[in-house]
Amino acid sequence: MILVASTYYFYTYPYTISEKTPFINIEWKGEKVFVEINKQNFEWLSSEGESIEKIQTFAKNKYRDKWKHRLADDYILVLRDMGHWTFFSTRMKLRDSSGNEINKRIPLSSENREKTRNKISENKRIKRKHNSVIPDSLAYITHRVDGYRPSKNAKEVKKDMFEYNLSLPMDSWVPRAMAFEDLESLEYEIKNNFSYADLKGINYPIVIDAIIADIKNGISKRDLGIQIKRLLALFGDGHSRVSRSMLKLDSLFLPFTIQKLEDKYIALTENKLYDTDYPEIITIDGFAIDSLKEKAGEMVAKGSPQFYENNCLTYLSYYGHLKSQLGLEGISISMQLSNGKDTISKSIELVGRDVFVKNFRNKKSQHKLLENNIGYIYLHKMENTDDYQEWLRTAMDEFKNTDGLIIDIRGNGGGSRKPIYTLLPYFLRSPKVININVLRIDKENDPDVNEPIGQLEKRMSYPEKSIHWTSEEQKTIALFKQHFKAEWNFDKNKFSKWHYSVVSPNGDYYNKPVVILMDENNFSASDIFLGAFKGSRNITLLGSKSGGGSGFANLKFLYHSGIMYLLSRMASFQPNGKLYDGNGILPDKEIRVTLNDIKTEKDVVLETAFKTIAK
Numbered sequence: 001m002i003l004v005a006s007t008y009y010f011y012t013y014p015y016t017i018s019e020k021t022p023f024i025n026i027e028w029k030g031e032k033v034f035v036e037i038n039k040q041n042f043e044w045l046s047s048e049g050e051s052i053e054k055i056q057t058f059a060k061n062k063y064r065d066k067w068k069h070r071l072a073d074d075y076i077l078v079l080r081d082m083g084h085w086t087f088f089s090t091r092m093k094l095r096d097s098s099g100n101e102i103n104k105r106i107p108l109s110s111e112n113r114e115k116t117r118n119k120i121s122e123n124k125r126i127k128r129k130h131n132s133v134i135p136d137s138l139a140y141i142t143h144r145v146d147g148y149r150p151s152k153n154a155k156e157v158k159k160d161m162f163e164y165n166l167s168l169p170m171d172s173w174v175p176r177a178m179a180f181e182d183l184e185s186l187e188y189e190i191k192n193n194f195s196y197a198d199l200k201g202i203n204y205p206i207v208i209d210a211i212i213a214d215i216k217n218g219i220s221k222r223d224l225g226i227q228i229k230r231l232l233a234l235f236g237d238g239h240s241r242v243s244r245s246m247l248k249l250d251s252l253f254l255p256f257t258i259q260k261l262e263d264k265y266i267a268l269t270e271n272k273l274y275d276t277d278y279p280e281i282i283t284i285d286g287f288a289i290d291s292l293k294e295k296a297g298e299m300v301a302k303g304s305p306q307f308y309e310n311n312c313l314t315y316l317s318y319y320g321h322l323k324s325q326l327g328l329e330g331i332s333i334s335m336q337l338s339n340g341k342d343t344i345s346k347s348i349e350l351v352g353r354d355v356f357v358k359n360f361r362n363k364k365s366q367h368k369l370l371e372n373n374i375g376y377i378y379l380h381k382m383e384n385t386d387d388y389q390e391w392l393r394t395a396m397d398e399f400k401n402t403d404g405l406i407i408d409i410r411g412n413g414g415g416s417r418k419p420i421y422t423l424l425p426y427f428l429r430s431p432k433v434i435n436i437n438v439l440r441i442d443k444e445n446d447p448d449v450n451e452p453i454g455q456l457e458k459r460m461s462y463p464e465k466s467i468h469w470t471s472e473e474q475k476t477i478a479l480f481k482q483h484f485k486a487e488w489n490f491d492k493n494k495f496s497k498w499h500y501s502v503v504s505p506n507g508d509y510y511n512k513p514v515v516i517l518m519d520e521n522n523f524s525a526s527d528i529f530l531g532a533f534k535g536s537r538n539i540t541l542l543g544s545k546s547g548g549g550s551g552f553a554n555l556k557f558l559y560h561s562g563i564m565y566l567l568s569r570m571a572s573f574q575p576n577g578k579l580y581d582g583n584g585i586l587p588d589k590e591i592r593v594t595l596n597d598i599k600t601e602k603d604v605v606l607e608t609a610f611k612t613i614a615k
Helices: 052-073 075-081 110-123 136-142 162-167 176-193 204-213 221-233 289-299 305-317 319-325 353-359 386-398 418-427 471-481 525-533 595-599 604-614
Strands: 015-017 025-029 032-037 040-047 089-095 101-107 173-175 218-220 257-261 264-269 280-284 332-338 343-349 366-370 374-378 404-408 432-439 499-503 514-518 539-543 553-557 564-568 570-573
Touching (some): 136 204, 221 289, 289 305, 386 418, 514 525, 539 604
Parallel strands (some): 015 553, 514 539
Antiparallel strands (some): 025 032, 173 218, 332 343, 432 499
């Protein structure tokens, strides 16, 4: 068995919403809460169906001494933490001064929108002289899909109408002056709020200059988004990007996925050979796969080699967009296929999304008892629900008397860290530091970033002095920090103090051999999962090196164009001091799948796991 390249990474990602509020002011009078909305005062009764009493109780328990600050300034964050996703408006129940109860959807107030506009378009822009002479190496950055003129019937972005512009389709036209200001705003965010802005020494101002120099009279929302996506890809952070799905790029696909095996590019459908007689792809539309992969890679984060390779091939499967980038038309493609001796030509048609997704096995997380009394747990993704954690505990209870255990996370692109805190305690005798983080400081939004509570609760990570820790966990952190040395010597003035993620045993220690199956598709929470288990007693990591990534990304918006993008605020380190981003986790034993394994439908990684346990 082998897992095809995962698309999970492209459609799910952890992020935080920019903090916004529907009211201008908030006051507490005894147990009652009063807010100012559109220059009128109301008593706040409920939001999104949650009573103000419940909201305040939640905030007190969650944010402790910061609860009033959260309610006043971070309304969206609080509601999101309670399970309600609100973006630009919210359902509120209010009582006016006459005692009338009002149920209505409240947008950001006009005063707040004006405040937001001023911050983004004026105070939060880097205004400087822009270079007009651009290196030839950056020519690809400005390649356009929609061209240099607005399409017929294309709508135009309007000044100072953020919510309207946000809802406009991707072919809408952004006039030069507004695109110019958006790019200056983007440069400000990268310089001041991006955790990895300085990691690789990327000269991002010159890239922004290249985009500005090519704007001419304007640019479509899609082309501006694509160019920003190419820019963010240079930093190598897989979480910081503009979403392909938002850009509406993916309508036609290859009817197969592509995987590199033994330096050959193999076409697969549902983990089986697309053409059993001629499995190797030599060219598509006359282009060698290496050249197509390079073109697809323009929008892939330049992270670890395995992450880049894997996701370039995934992007190559979204061939409809790539075909237009190459100046080709139509829905048919021509291929050259080989069996190592002979080569044939084949013509096929691209397919829609509904057909393409069938190439990915509709797997679900499961557990079962295998032969030789070996337990098997397959994690399709890292889910955060209580039911999922209970299922994991049930599996471990059923397998407590097995002679070994296999945990398979191949193809798992991440999600929540909760499964780590559910499973790892079964394999520990003492607390273990599994992840070390620092947060890029936003001095406006994080005035108390180094307080004991910390700012990375979403990543289950807290400062050393946090009240969150038990005495044993505090001792573990104190001992760990004596030997920890980060590989990246970042500017300490730009980041918070160290935040630690620690997992403690639960008393139900599993002392039999454990093998964890991994591959290059593992990313984000799956990377942290592997880093957490690596080095634990009786545990072997088996397979290929993981993708490498551990982000805590903010969802941000460009004010004029309404383009949404993600920008990481956290730098995340493995216990050995290496960054997750750009590295990934090394298996204890590397296994490379061969073409013959695919032909015979042999799962060499799982078979090796059996042999490892049987030793």
